[in-house]
Amino acid sequence: xxxxxxxxxxxxxxxxxxxxxxxxxxxxxxxxxxxxxxxxxxxxxxxxxxxxxxxxxxxxxxxxxxxxxxxxxxxxxxxxxxxxxxxxxxxxxxxxxxxxxxxxxxxxxxxxxxxx
Amino acid sequence: xxxxxxxxxxxxxxxxxxxxxxxxxxxxxxxxxxxxxxxxxxxxxxxxxxxxxxxxxxxxxxxxxxxxxxxxxxxxxxxxxxxxxxxxxxxxxxxxxxxxxxxxxxxxxxxxxxxxxxxxxxxxxxxxxxxxxxxxxxxxxxxxxxxxxxxxxxxxxxxxxxxxxxxxxxxxxxxxxxxxxxxxxxxxxxxxxxx
Numbered sequence: 001x002x003x004x005x006x007x008x009x010x011x012x013x014x015x016x017x018x019x020x021x022x023x024x025x026x027x028x029x030x031x032x033x034x035x036x037x038x039x040x041x042x043x044x045x046x047x048x049x050x051x052x053x054x055x056x057x058x059x060x061x062x063x064x065x066x067x068x069x070x071x072x073x074x075x076x077x078x079x080x081x082x083x084x085x086x087x088x089x090x091x092x093x094x095x096x097x098x099x100x101x102x103x104x105x106x107x108x109x110x111x112x113x114x115x116x
Numbered sequence: 117x118x119x120x121x122x123x124x125x126x127x128x129x130x131x132x133x134x135x136x137x138x139x140x141x142x143x144x145x146x147x148x149x150x151x152x153x154x155x156x157x158x159x160x161x162x163x164x165x166x167x168x169x170x171x172x173x174x175x176x177x178x179x180x181x182x183x184x185x186x187x188x189x190x191x192x193x194x195x196x197x198x199x200x201x202x203x204x205x206x207x208x209x210x211x212x213x214x215x216x217x218x219x220x221x222x223x224x225x226x227x228x229x230x231x232x233x234x235x236x237x238x239x240x241x242x243x244x245x246x247x248x249x250x251x252x253x254x255x256x257x258x259x260x261x262x263x264x265x266x267x268x269x270x271x272x273x274x275x276x277x278x279x280x281x282x283x284x285x286x287x288x289x290x291x292x293x294x295x296x297x298x299x300x301x302x303x304x305x306x307x308x309x310x311x
Binding site: 003005006008009011012016021023038 | 169174177265296
């Protein structure tokens with residue numbers, strides 16, 4: 001036995017399925033006006049650290065390598081100058097002069113006093 | 117609406133969507149020609165209100181344009197995705213009706229239409245069905261509409277609603293029974309013979 005309410009619904013569903021309105025020109029125009037390609041969201045640039053920004057200023061790690069080499073060379077020349085550098089210094093500034101802070105005979109005097 | 121000649125003839129909707137995302141204006145026109153009629157029809161059948169259906173159709177298409185750059189070919193069919201979006205937008209509207217205010221805004225047929233009486237009766241029936249759908253739980257309303265108003269098969273509805281086929285069967289069965297109960301009292305008013 002069929003349910004009359006179900007039959008009514010089935011008729012109604014069939015009737016509604018036939019409803020297919022044609023989009024108005026106005027609606028089509030509105031839809032096309034909306035059809036703007038959204039800008040793809042790009043990932044934000046990562047925040048660079050202070051060290052990295054300082055490195056950027058001087059030219060990056062290769063520049064740091066050069067600076068370290070130059071510094072070490074300067075330090076080495078200061079600690080153990082080659083003979084050529086000493087000669088050059090002497091010729092520019094004059095002979096090397098040693099200055100003592102004690103008199104030469106102070107030890108002798110102390111020794112004499114102790115013995116005597 | 118003029119249908120532009122189709123340089124993408126036979127191409128899937130997803131291909132057109134990618135072309136649109138790459139800035140092809142023709143792809144947008146072709147997608148609109150292909151998809152808007154079906155989107156508008158689905159919204160009209162659920163809402164029985166021309167103005168609301170147009171708003172829903174426009175909103176669904178806006179969402180399609182927005183998702184275009186992120187669309188992954190092969191993830192889902194564009195039509196499946198659109199069915200879901202329209203169904204959700206429609207149930208959102210139906211929920212607002214549930215406050216008890218029935219929107220009798222079905223477009224009136226032009227007076228010189230020969231079948232004006234038939235058209236008015238169809239409109240009244242659609243309105244009654246839409247109001248009855250508004251009284252169902254939203255998932256039931258969506259399943260019933262997709263099954264009986266769009267004529268889709270249960271596996272396709274399962275994909276659209278992201279549920280199992282068994283759940284679709286349960287939702288449509290319960291929804292249809294509830295609709296029949298709601299509509300029973302309006303049978304004579306809507307011109308159905310009681311036999």
